[in-house]
Amino acid sequence: MPSTLNPRTTSYEFLGPLGALFITLGVPLGTYLLFFACSEESGGCPPTLVPAHIFAALSDGAWWKGLWDTQATLLYLGWYSFCLLSWAIIPGTYVEGTTLRTGNKKQYKINAFPTFILALGLTLGYIYLFGPQSFTFLNDKYPGFITASIIMGVVQAVACYAASFRPGALLALGGNTGNHIYDFFIGRELNPSIGSFDVKTFNEIRPGLILWTLVNISMVCSLAVRRGGFANVTDSLWLVVLFQGAYVADCLYNEPAIFTQMDITSDGFGFMLSVGDLAWVPFVYSLQARYLVFTPVKLGAVRIAAILLVKLVGLYIFRSSNSEKNEFRRGANPKNLKFFTTESGSKLLTSGWWGTCRHPNYLGDLLMSLAWSLPTGFRTPITYFYVMYFAVLLVHRQRRDDENCERKYGKDWKKYMELVPYRIFPYIY
Ligand SMILES: NC(=O)C1=CN([C@@H]2O[C@H](COP(=O)(O)OP(=O)(O)OC[C@H]3O[C@@H](n4cnc5c(N)ncnc54)[C@H](OP(=O)(O)O)[C@@H]3O)[C@@H](O)[C@H]2O)C=CC1
Numbered sequence: 001m002p003s004t005l006n007p008r009t010t011s012y013e014f015l016g017p018l019g020a021l022f023i024t025l026g027v028p029l030g031t032y033l034l035f036f037a038c039s040e041e042s043g044g045c046p047p048t049l050v051p052a053h054i055f056a057a058l059s060d061g062a063w064w065k066g067l068w069d070t071q072a073t074l075l076y077l078g079w080y081s082f083c084l085l086s087w088a089i090i091p092g093t094y095v096e097g098t099t100l101r102t103g104n105k106k107q108y109k110i111n112a113f114p115t116f117i118l119a120l121g122l123t124l125g126y127i128y129l130f131g132p133q134s135f136t137f138l139n140d141k142y143p144g145f146i147t148a149s150i151i152m153g154v155v156q157a158v159a160c161y162a163a164s165f166r167p168g169a170l171l172a173l174g175g176n177t178g179n180h181i182y183d184f185f186i187g188r189e190l191n192p193s194i195g196s197f198d199v200k201t202f203n204e205i206r207p208g209l210i211l212w213t214l215v216n217i218s219m220v221c222s223l224a225v226r227r228g229g230f231a232n233v234t235d236s237l238w239l240v241v242l243f244q245g246a247y248v249a250d251c252l253y254n255e256p257a258i259f260t261q262m263d264i265t266s267d268g269f270g271f272m273l274s275v276g277d278l279a280w281v282p283f284v285y286s287l288q289a290r291y292l293v294f295t296p297v298k299l300g301a302v303r304i305a306a307i308l309l310v311k312l313v314g315l316y317i318f319r320s321s322n323s324e325k326n327e328f329r330r331g332a333n334p335k336n337l338k339f340f341t342t343e344s345g346s347k348l349l350t351s352g353w354w355g356t357c358r359h360p361n362y363l364g365d366l367l368m369s370l371a372w373s374l375p376t377g378f379r380t381p382i383t384y385f386y387v388m389y390f391a392v393l394l395v396h397r398q399r400r401d402d403e404n405c406e407r408k409y410g411k412d413w414k415k416y417m418e419l420v421p422y423r424i425f426p427y428i429y
């Protein structure tokens with residue numbers, strides 16, 4: 001029911017209910033498809049399976065049964081419980097989020113980084129004691145883990161959607177259209193919580209993001225087993241695993257930074273975020289590392305240096321632009337950057353990174369994503385899927401942010417767009 005607190009949403013994103021339905025079916029299918037399109041099981045990357053083989057497999061019940069793995073499901077449940085327990089047990093300070101429409105502020109427990117360190121420590125200790133062959137199961141049982149994580153995502157999305165109809169629930173401004181398919185996909189309730197436990201932030205940065213690093217470590221173990229020890233693991237795989245591990249560590253170390261991001265301040269928690277966080281992130285983002293297990297690539301010093309350069313330039317743009325904005329939002333301006341004050345009282349930077357384009361942090365993030373694919377070489381475009389998907393996601397996200405800011409700042413945002421005409425790539429886009 002629309003109300004003053006929860007007005008009816010009158011516009012759609014993602015091409016409305018049809019687009020939402022397409023992505024709802026496409027994300028789980030795409031997660032499996034990327035596995036079968038790029039794996040040893042289907043003959044490599046790209047696969048060598050001909051359509052006749054594919055139809056034969058699909059009409060075979062045993063193939064479908066292979067998507068379910070009871071052991072993988074139990075291990076996944078164990079992993080999810082570990083994350084929940086760590087959140088509850090590991091001490092952490094409480095930090096306030098942004099002000100909600102109700103005038104209240106949520107309190108979030110900050111202990112994602114110690115959870116990551118604990119998970120990493122236990123995993124590395126286990127590998128040290130029992131050898132690399134003891135930790136290849138995430139790679140060996142990949143489709144089973146995909147299924148388990150999708151089920152977890154769907155169950156949570158359904159539960160949160162049902163719970164969002166209780167009286168008093170604060171809904172996302174974009175998730176109350178009244179169309180069940182669309183609202184279920186985009187997320188109806190803004191901050192589903194159980195007591196002080198916030199479902200959305202927990203899922204966004206813990207069970208999926210940390211699992212991504214563990215899946216990558218499992219790939220290193222798989223290659224170590226194949227090649228007779230960690231010393232023979234290829235430089236390309238080490239590079240991918242270190243780059244992506246550092247990205248995850250950076251996010252978890254800066255946990256409070258996510259409380260001002262669009263997903264947390266504006267989006268509801270629906271299918272997009274639950275299955276995106278729990279299945280898509282760990283099992284699609286680890287594609288490059290998985291590929292490098294069955295297609296080892298030796299880079300050598302020159303190519304490592306070139307890839308490092310791309311990564312470091314990306315990291316520099318990502319970090320320095322985010323710091324400029326974060327410091328400025330905290331009331332500091334150590335570089336004396338130019339800004340103007342909007343009618344709402346909030347200020348917008350017009351020089352430094354935020355004067356070159358409206359989303360310099362996206363540019364840095366994109367460059368880093370390219371550096372995660374370059375180590376796989378150029379034998380297949382499939383290992384560049386992440387870069388392509390990420391470019392589409394960020395272009396779309398930038399447009400959504402422009403719309404949100406226009407709603408927030410009105411004609412002041414138009415003035416900012418005139419002063420800073422480029423969206424992501426200075427002088428290009
Ligand atoms: N790896 C992955 O899969 C993904 C990674 N990301 C990354 O997440 C990060 C966060 O992205 P996101 O939440 O989209 O957005 P940003 O962190 O870029 O924040 C956008 C907000 O910044 C404020 N802002 C915009 N322009 C200015 C300015 N000139 N001066 C001061 N403040 C300004 C506005 O909010 P206000 O004015 O209210 O402060 C605006 O809504 C990005 O680095 C992105 O690359 C995102 C999606 C997926």
Ligand SMILES: CC(C)=CCC[C@@H](C)[C@H]1CC=C2C3=C(CC[C@@]21C)[C@@]1(C)CC[C@H](O)C(C)(C)[C@@H]1CC3
Pocket residue numbers: 023027204205209247250251258261263272273276277280281
């Ligand atoms: C269509 C589809 C597959 C949608 C799902 C999108 C989600 C996978 C992403 C939406 C925003 C995300 C963010 C991160 C991970 C991917 C999702 C959930 C993020 C946690 C990755 C780490 C970064 O440092 C981050 C904290 C900036 C980032 C926040 C947004």
